[in-house]
Amino acid sequence: MSKDLKIETRCVQAGYTPGNGEPRQVPIIQSTTFKYDSSSEMGRLFDLEVPGYFYTRLQNPTNDLVAAKICALEGGTAAMLTSSGQAANFFAVFNIAGAGDHVVSSSTIYGGTFNLFAVTMAKMGVEFTFVNPDCTPEELDAAFRPNTKAVFGETVANPALVVLDIEMFADAAHRHGVPLIMDNTFPTPINCRPFEWGADIVTHSTTKYMDGHGAAVGGAIVDSGHFDWRQYADKFPGLCTPDESYHGITYVEKFGVEGAFITKCTAQLMRDLGSIPSPQNSFILNLGLESLHVRVKRHTENAQAMAEYLNAHPKIEYVNHSGLPGDRYYARARKYLPSGSCGVVSFGIKGGRQKAEEFMGHLRICAIETHVADARTCILHPASATHRQMTDSQLEACGVLPNLVRLSCGIENVADLIADVDQALAKI
Numbered sequence: 001m002s003k004d005l006k007i008e009t010r011c012v013q014a015g016y017t018p019g020n021g022e023p024r025q026v027p028i029i030q031s032t033t034f035k036y037d038s039s040s041e042m043g044r045l046f047d048l049e050v051p052g053y054f055y056t057r058l059q060n061p062t063n064d065l066v067a068a069k070i071c072a073l074e075g076g077t078a079a080m081l082t083s084s085g086q087a088a089n090f091f092a093v094f095n096i097a098g099a100g101d102h103v104v105s106s107s108t109i110y111g112g113t114f115n116l117f118a119v120t121m122a123k124m125g126v127e128f129t130f131v132n133p134d135c136t137p138e139e140l141d142a143a144f145r146p147n148t149k150a151v152f153g154e155t156v157a158n159p160a161l162v163v164l165d166i167e168m169f170a171d172a173a174h175r176h177g178v179p180l181i182m183d184n185t186f187p188t189p190i191n192c193r194p195f196e197w198g199a200d201i202v203t204h205s206t207t208k209y210m211d212g213h214g215a216a217v218g219g220a221i222v223d224s225g226h227f228d229w230r231q232y233a234d235k236f237p238g239l240c241t242p243d244e245s246y247h248g249i250t251y252v253e254k255f256g257v258e259g260a261f262i263t264k265c266t267a268q269l270m271r272d273l274g275s276i277p278s279p280q281n282s283f284i285l286n287l288g289l290e291s292l293h294v295r296v297k298r299h300t301e302n303a304q305a306m307a308e309y310l311n312a313h314p315k316i317e318y319v320n321h322s323g324l325p326g327d328r329y330y331a332r333a334r335k336y337l338p339s340g341s342c343g344v345v346s347f348g349i350k351g352g353r354q355k356a357e358e359f360m361g362h363l364r365i366c367a368i369e370t371h372v373a374d375a376r377t378c379i380l381h382p383a384s385a386t387h388r389q390m391t392d393s394q395l396e397a398c399g400v401l402p403n404l405v406r407l408s409c410g411i412e413n414v415a416d417l418i419a420d421v422d423q424a425l426a427k428i
């Protein structure tokens with residue numbers, strides 16, 4: 001498919017081009033296995049000598065067609081799907097950092113990712129240093145160690161809505177000879193393509209806007225093909241020295257800098273850990289991707305209108321939304337997110353925790369859910385849900401104040417959403 005096509009056209013058409021008489025829609029190959037005429041043919045597949053399918057835990061045609069679309073949207077050279085966003089972030093980091101290695105990460109990342117890094121991967125022997133996303137280049141430099149293998153951040157952090165200075169993080173990573181991995185879940189490639197700002201690997205929880213209908217949990221990893229592993233071969237032996245479990249092939253030699261990362265991730269991590277999405281889920285994800293450009297624009301516009309309404313409301317103490325000129329991330333968002341950030345707004349209600357809880361109880365259209373980035377508007381009061389075990393002072397320390405409400409604007413008519421919030425605020 002032509003590289004010149006606009007992103008909207010890629011959303012609809014990239015990844016799969018049917019031949020004469022073939023199905024118009026991406027076929028669901030709901031088969032665990034694939035049949036061959038000879039053992040030697042299958043042997044060549046096992047040795048990665050020829051491309052092809054033999055067992056869906058490693059690769060499946062439906063999954064690959066949908067991964068190819070996400071690859072085209074981000075402007076990458078290779079991509080793979082995973083069964084969840086958690087698996088995508090785990091695989092992306094673990095593919096190049098193992099026991100005894102170190103990773104620098106922004107501290108304002110999704111809670112599930114923070115736990116994965118700080119607890120589970122720490123148990124596996126990978127050490128993380130969490131840096132303030134608003135640190136200076138000198139502070140960022142100071143976080144690196146000789147055994148650092150990657151830098152990790154979120155383009156727009158969930159739920160803090162911090163906009164990361166991608167160029168600054170990419171420059172620091174490259175000064176130290178390691179790639180920048182960016183979780184681009186919230187903006188999606190419609191609002192930001194981190195590769196254009198120097199990121200090397202992009203991950204997604206496709207569960208959010210990419211599916212967009214609250215129907216299928218999933219994840220994706222995309223490689224830009226920009227990072228030259230061979231230049232730092234001593235840091236990345238897994239990519240640059242022979243893999244004995246594949247008859248001694250060396251990933252960068254056989255698949256080039258464009259394909260080595262994803263091939264190794266598939267051949268080793270997917271083979272051994274098996275976090276593959278079902279082909280049925282990938283089909284559902286692709287339906288979501290076909291309208292991603294239309295939906296993300298609407299989510300973004302609705303959130304902007306909602307943020308402006310809230311900002312002018314006397315019962316609202318503060319609003320976090322990088323599209324508001326007074327927001328701390330406004331300038332950075334103008335640079336990295338000129339079309340807007342995403343559909344999420346967070347705000348604080350005057351009167352503290354109790355008023356926030358009361359407000360939630362009066363909503364009619366905005367549904368209380370532990371979710372974001374759905375076609376339907378949803379809302380969460382973290383202090384009484386995801387963060388309920390924390391004291392007020394602990395909440396303040398992690399930037400989630402007791403009166404904070406996170407609102408994920410859907411694609412309904414924004415007048416109805418504002419009217420719902422307005423009537424609920426009037427009752428408190």
Ligand SMILES: *Cc1c(COP(=O)(O)O)cnc(C)c1O
Binds near residue numbers: 086113218
């Ligand atoms: C939800 C989310 C994840 C985790 O994805 P799952 O699909 O729920 O496993 C990772 N990163 C971000 C930014 C998210 O919002």
